[in-house]
Amino acid sequence: xxxxxxxxxxxxxxxxxxxxxxYGFIVDSKANKLQIKDAVEKMYNVxxxxxxxxxxxxxxxxxxxxxxxxxxxxxxxKKAYVTLAGEEKIDFYANI
Numbered sequence: 001x002x003x004x005x006x007x008x009x010x011x012x013x014x015x016x017x018x019x020x021x022x023y024g025f026i027v028d029s030k031a032n033k034l035q036i037k038d039a040v041e042k043m044y045n046v047x048x049x050x051x052x053x054x055x056x057x058x059x060x061x062x063x064x065x066x067x068x069x070x071x072x073x074x075x076x077x078k079k080a081y082v083t084l085a086g087e088e089k090i091d092f093y094a095n096i
Contacts, residue, residue: 003031003039007092008079021084029055029078036080044090050083 008024016022027036033051040048058074084090 003028003035004043005077007090009092017090021088023082023084023090025080025082027053027078027080029076031078031080033080036082040082046088046090047085048082049085052081052083054079054081 005026005028008026010024013022013024016024025036025040027039031039033053036053037048037051040046056077056079058076060071060073062069062071064070
């Protein structure tokens with residue numbers, strides 16, 4: 001498995017991509033900013049200006065069912081917000 005797991009494609013991230021030239025990715029939890037920068041530059045052929053990362057802690061969930069109370073949590077993951085230099089763009093829908 002590589003550094004980049006999947007892009008974050010939401011309304012908020014799409015708006016930031018259009019206005020601020022910033023894109024979001026879910027990345028490997030052990031990856032650092034330099035590795036993320038290199039992976040994005042190689043995969044999308046763009047110049048990366050800045051990388052911001054955050055670790056997302058999974059939330060506890062519970063629900064009531066016929067068989068009783070089920071408890072668990074969502075997964076932990078790491079996000080990376082990548083700002084591109086200049087007027088470069090990433091088109092996530094080009095391969096569809």
